Structures are given as structure tokens and as C-alpha cells.
Amino acid sequence: MSILVIAEHDNSSLKPATLNSVTAAQAIGGDIDILVIGSDCQAVAEQAAQVAGISKVLVADNAAYGHQLAENVAPLIAEVGATYSHVLGTATTTIKNILPRAAALMDVQAISEISAVVSADTFKRPIYAGNVIATVQSSDAIKVLTVRGTAFDAAPAEGGSASIEAVASAHNAGKSEFKGEEVAKSDRPELTAAKIVVSGGRGMGNGDNFSMIYSIADKLGAGVGASRAAVDAGFVPNDMQVGQTGKIVAPDLYVAVGISGAIQHLAGMKDSKVIVAINKDEEAPIFSVADYGLVADLFTALPELDAAL
């Protein structure tokens, strides 16, 4: 078996999400290479070479790959991936955007967000908002998989000494152009990597009230999330949405404040180790998954919690 893991990075550093796919690759078993596609991304290749258990790092360094445009990156993955038994990437928005496109170019039915490896061709994955877990077997010659980050521990970022090889092939479809981005800047830990996450929902009432959540999060060193309703209402930006169609998190501690617990929200956080719910409605479904439920008005509970920490 030979497995290609697509690196998640920002052209200067390798993102920890990559390491979850490395662990999934190890569960499949075989030689593991990492493909770094980017522009001016040698530093990423060097970090990838340090990851424990990697045979080879392939770097496709070209201006056309700088923003991970699917039209340019997918043909490269299809080309490089053709000699592997498996092509994997962690299910970030970047990978979800490009890997299915590469799979179609390879005439492969990709499998999304695997949560367990049963064997080299059989995998488990949550479907229907995580209400059931499917076991699926692929008959394609090459398996193209995205990996649910929360289901696999991160492989050690250090300890390896893989060789680095350049991939010369350049694809520039000229069909799309990157115009800009609005990146939310925050000193708080990234949601999907945080050990503690505090999330607010519609019950927060408005965006200003989220300052109560930020203050508690900062005392706990926590990341901050939100329900769809809080994002739709404009309380917080979209990248904070936790759920079936937002980010999937599984921290040691998840605190849901003013969130009712719709299945779409639960799908994104119910694998957290310890769940706390603060809600004034004792019938709220969130309590059915909470280890510790506090029936209270958040406007009194949050200041008290802040003071107690």
C-alpha cells in the first residue's frame, strides 16, 4: 500500500489538521508520502519532512497553486495520486473543495469524512447528521478519502526525516482568480484544535453579549464557537459555526450556552469528552447530551461563572 496525504497549509506553516490524516493513513498501513501544493511553500515541505512516519515529501511549488484554486490543484492531485493506492486529506474547507474534483478526474468515487478505518478498502463514516454510522467498501482501484479530523489523533509533528522531492508539473487553468480574503484574526485557539470550546447560540441575544463568552473563554484558554442561529443573526462570523454543515469539534470540554441542541448542532459537537449546557429551558434537547446541565438564565450564570474562574 502507498498512501498520499495532501498537506493543509498556508504556504508558510503546515496545519495540524494534516496530522490527523497521517494517523488515518497509518491505520490503513503502508508507505506514507505527503504532497505539499502551494507557492513559496518550501518551509511547509521542511515541516512535513519532520512528521513521524513519512517516507517522502513531494512539493509542487508554483505561483498558480498559491491560493489552492481547485481548477489548478485538482489536476495535479489526480496526476500525482495516480501511482498511489490511497489519496487522503483532512476534511477542511480547502480539502473538501479540491479532493472530490480530483477524484472525478481520476474517475473515482471519493468517500467523505471517514471516522474509522476497518480495512484498506472499508471505512466507517457518519451520515444523516451523524444519526447513523455507515460502513462502506470501495471497489475503486484508488481510494480517495477525506478524513474527519476529530476521529483520528494527530500524528507526532516531529521525529521524522523524510526526503523532499520537487514536482515540476504545473497546472494553470486560468478559469478562476483569487480576489481577496477576510480572515478572522483571533488570539484564541483554533476551534477544531482547542482543548476547550465555549459556544453561544441564539439565546445570547446579540453580538455584544458574546463578550461574556470571550471573557470566559480567555480564562480557560478556550476556542469560541456558535450555533447556526447565532451566525445567521450576525452575532458572530461564519467560521465559528459548529455543526453538521459547519465545523466538527471534539474537545475535552464543550460548553453550550443558549443553544437548544438541534440535531444539526449536535452533529458537530457530540463527540466532545465532557459537555456542559447552560440553558433556561429545562426541556432543551441539549440537556440530553450534556454531562452537566445548568438550568439558568445565561445573563446571570455567565457573570457568575466568569467570577468563579
Place this chain on the structure above:
Amino acid sequence: MKVLVAVKRVVDYNVKVRPKSDGSDVDLANVKMSINPFCEIAVEEAVRLAEKGIATEVIAVSVGAKQCQEQLRTALALGADRAILVETDESLEPLAIAKCLKAVCDAESPDLILMGKQAIDGDNNQTGQMLAALLDCSQATFASELSFDDGKATVIREVDGGLQTLELTLPTIVTSDLRLNEPRYASLPNIMKAKRKPLDVKTPDDLGVNITPRVTLLGVELPAERQAGIKVEDVAMLVDKLKNEAKVIS
């Protein structure tokens, strides 16, 4: 500009599905079915483009069983001009669906193809990207804003880090995220009118598409149940439990 919208018939988002007793698949007997919420957003976007005079024709397309006609009628009631059903009773995967949609696109030559980012049954999040590969056209997934200027599309995308703006040459595929728009409800007169709008039926065979599955479903199971928790009296007790029992804060 000709717009094609792909709509999928799925379990209604309020339904909590369960495995069949033999664990072979999910039990969809007597379950409410609806248009996939992200597809509804895609249809709404297409209709708004028509209302602005940007879209000249909106064609709704679905691939699946005869009953998908219900969801196509919904799209027609929301404002699509005509519909195409690629009818089959076989189980379908994103790649096979993308191939059927490609054949329809080859015949219709749309300038814009609107789709949902994800179908809430299989949670695949693949079909749009795959169709873009097969058509060798540009793509913008997870769109929260779409505009047109100078024969190009500009899309704001919801990505992990925030928002990204892309400019795309046409034809292009745009998949909707939740914030692209808020879909309208179909009015009764429009539901009546939709019954008379054209709905063509084809089969994958007619289109020359092989839909043989590549992935076999071996079974489904319930996820691990969470242990029932406790209610705490107050914040002091909560903090005490988190520190001394769960040991998740210090």
C-alpha cells in the same frame, strides 16, 4: 444567461433517521421527504437572478426515483421555468449523479450551474466539485454571495478561516452555503401554476451514463450513546464538578 439548478430529494431535516432492524441501511419507510435545504437555497438564488433580469431561463434538474418529481414541482413553484428528471431506481453516488448532470449540461449548455454544498442525507459534499471536474469548468463551493459583472461571476465563499472572494469565468458551478439567501415559500397560485410547467423525464441510459456503484454499503449502526448526565444546582457546583470530578479545568 441560462441557469441550471440541481435539486436532490432527501429526508426532511427535522427527521431523526434510524437503522433498519437488520442494520442493512437506514429506515426511510413513511419518512417525510423534502427538497435538500441547500438545494432550496440554490433554487432561490436562481429565481432571484431571473427576477433581476440576469437569468433568462432557470432549469431544475434532479436525478433519482420517480418521486423526485415532487421536489422538482417545488422548484417550479418557487420560480424555475422547467424541469428535467433523470429517472432511475438504482442507488446513486455523487460521481454517477455528476455524470448524469454532465450529460444534461452538455445538452443544455447552461452558463451557471447552482447546486447545494451538501446533501443532508449522505453528507457527501462532493457532487458540485465532481461536476466541475467533468465539465472542466470553474467552481466556487460554499458560496455566501454571488454577483455578475463583465461576463464573470464573483463569489464570496465561507471557508474555515473566514471569507474568500473568487472571480470565475463562465460557465461556472456555484454551491450554496446557508447564508447565500433565505428561501421564500411557494405561494398557492404558484404551486398551481407549477403543475403546468414542463417536466421532461430521461433515463441514465438515454444519456449514455453508466451509474454502476463503486462503493458498497455494508451496513449502518447507531453511534455510541452518551451516558445520561446530571443537572447541577448552580454555577458553584458546576465549577466544582468540572474541577474535581471531570478534571477538565484547573
